[in-house]
Amino acid sequence: MTAFLKKYMRPAYKSISRALGYSLTLGTSEAWAAFSTIAAHRLSLEDRAGMAFATLSSLDPAQAEQVAAAALRAAGMPASSFLGAMLEARLWAHSATETERKAYCLACFEVMAEANQSAFLQRATAMEAAA
Known part of the structure; x- marks a missing residue:
């Protein structure tokens, strides 16, 4: 199976696999931001959506909601009014x-x-x- 994957895996998938490994190893916000940029350039919308779905599905619902809200830059609850x-x-x-x-x-x-x-x-x- 490994020989098959090495022979037929698309180059974009190989580079994404390496980038994912680097991001997991470093574990910093900068590394994950770089991975996001690389994924946007190397993967199709369907590939990225599949990765997002698989990853969010691995979390419990509350965690998945928090991660999705952070990714979407959700504002959360309105704050108290100080400026009017x-x-x-x-x-x-x-x-x-x-x-x-x-x-x-x-x-x-x-x-x-x-x-x-x-x-x-x-x-x-x-x-x-x-x-």
């Missing part, structure tokens, strides 16, 4: 993932007073019409 609620909300929304923005938007909308829900919908409709 609207400014803080805009800063948070800028760094949040699409999933986070949708979840917090809907959750906030659901607990608004009915009058504020109507005002929100009117503003959103006006913004959509202006676009």
Whole structure:
């Protein structure tokens, strides 16, 4: 089997295998960042997605969620407002993932007073019409 793999393994896969070994050996954030760059250049989207899926599947769900959130640079929960609620909300929304923005938007909308829900919908409709 080893002779077969050596003979038929694509060169890109050989270099990725070496890069993975170096990253595992060094274990630093710099080494993993370099591996990410190499993988982006040497592997297809399908190859990278397969590696990501296999690796995330090897973790327990809470760990997998934390790793995926870090990879997506998720913003986490909004912080307390020190600079003013609207400014803080805009800063948070800028760094949040699409999933986070949708979840917090809907959750906030659901607990608004009915009058504020109507005002929100009117503003959103006006913004959509202006676009």
